[in-house]
Amino acid sequence: MYLFNPENDLALANFTPNYTPPASAIRMAEELAVLPIWYAGKDTKVIASGELNQSYLEIVRKVLPVEASLISFSDIALYPSRKIVPWGWNPTLRRKLISYGVDERALVSPEDLMRLRNYSSRRHAVEILQELQTEETGCCGESRFFTDTDELYVWLQSVPGNKVLKMPLSGSGKGLIWILGEITDKQCDWCRRVVREQGGVVAEPMLAKMQDFAMEFYLHEGEARFTGYSMFNTAASGAYIGNELLSDARIEEKLCKYMPIELLHRLRKSLAEKLSRRFLLYTGYAGVDMMACETSGGYCIQPCVETNMRMNMGMAARIFYDRYVHPGAEGRFVVDYFKKLESALSFHEKMQRESPLMVENEKILSGYLSLTPVTRTTNYIAYVNVF
Numbered sequence: 001m002y003l004f005n006p007e008n009d010l011a012l013a014n015f016t017p018n019y020t021p022p023a024s025a026i027r028m029a030e031e032l033a034v035l036p037i038w039y040a041g042k043d044t045k046v047i048a049s050g051e052l053n054q055s056y057l058e059i060v061r062k063v064l065p066v067e068a069s070l071i072s073f074s075d076i077a078l079y080p081s082r083k084i085v086p087w088g089w090n091p092t093l094r095r096k097l098i099s100y101g102v103d104e105r106a107l108v109s110p111e112d113l114m115r116l117r118n119y120s121s122r123r124h125a126v127e128i129l130q131e132l133q134t135e136e137t138g139c140c141g142e143s144r145f146f147t148d149t150d151e152l153y154v155w156l157q158s159v160p161g162n163k164v165l166k167m168p169l170s171g172s173g174k175g176l177i178w179i180l181g182e183i184t185d186k187q188c189d190w191c192r193r194v195v196r197e198q199g200g201v202v203a204e205p206m207l208a209k210m211q212d213f214a215m216e217f218y219l220h221e222g223e224a225r226f227t228g229y230s231m232f233n234t235a236a237s238g239a240y241i242g243n244e245l246l247s248d249a250r251i252e253e254k255l256c257k258y259m260p261i262e263l264l265h266r267l268r269k270s271l272a273e274k275l276s277r278r279f280l281l282y283t284g285y286a287g288v289d290m291m292a293c294e295t296s297g298g299y300c301i302q303p304c305v306e307t308n309m310r311m312n313m314g315m316a317a318r319i320f321y322d323r324y325v326h327p328g329a330e331g332r333f334v335v336d337y338f339k340k341l342e343s344a345l346s347f348h349e350k351m352q353r354e355s356p357l358m359v360e361n362e363k364i365l366s367g368y369l370s371l372t373p374v375t376r377t378t379n380y381i382a383y384v385n386v387f
Helices: 008-014 023-031 051-060 073-078 091-099 110-119 123-135 149-158 185-198 248-255 261-278 313-324 343-354
Strands: 045-047 069-071 144-146 163-166 176-179 201-205 208-220 223-234 240-245 284-295 298-308 331-337 358-360 363-370 380-386
Touching (some): 008 110, 091 110, 123 144, 144 149, 149 185, 149 201, 176 185, 185 201, 208 261, 223 284, 240 313, 248 261, 313 331, 343 380
Parallel strands (some): 045 069
Antiparallel strands (some): 144 201, 284 298, 331 380
């Protein structure tokens, strides 16, 4: 049984069973609830109730071979033998599932959750980056973990240029502040609070980024398996915008203008080994975010910007491309927010007119497809546009 809970990172950082996510996260979870139908396996259930979601599923089944079916939270206990696969695990979700009658023995334990919280810390990315830089030339970037704010301030003064500070635990693209010149009093207050609440702050010099991408892995019983590449785009704030829909071979072709293919393959092998050793008791997807950067000496790669110990949009896009997009076609996988009433619906209808969906042999040749229902009150939508 699959569940989309995008508030997971925030709930894991808070780490209390009674955490209440911000209204925007609740809204996103409700409006994108059916998203797992596109990456769930055969004969699976997706927790997404309501006539709107059911009607949407019936419509898309007419054009693509979507095999998942929908159930509500109140039906979960009727399937005690089914494994629950959320976007990510946290204490709030565990408590919610128990309240719907799920046996605690079928859920991750409090001890497992504490371990997962540790695994999810950005401190691991700091350490993995340092290991990779001792092994490989052609890598760039610096990342430090500070538990003392005075030491952090000394480092900020010693490093030229702009910097970024990160909470060890936060949502993707969240929990970041940008130090443009001197650190401000407000930013110093932020640092003290983060050290007090999360034990430290990650600090990095800003790099001249050319391209965001990631390597995706699946970990099971102490073994990490490479599952594909993700090439994605972010806003200036660091927030996720969308993924490129490309084959792995095409992504490698695009990345080769920044780095040798041999370096990519060595990093794949090395990261699989490091993830296996470091996250020995973790089962699930793990994404390692990277950047191709430009330096005075040419292009280089920052090989470990983040580690995401959960399902992620890059993996969802990878599975969607491999399962539903015609070989050779390319496109974009996007999660978007529309603030004004009816603006999402207007966009949706415009895209349907201008980029009609073309499907051949159950694969998308071209065109626009909303991956979630869209109504006049919708704020969040996920969609693909193939060309």
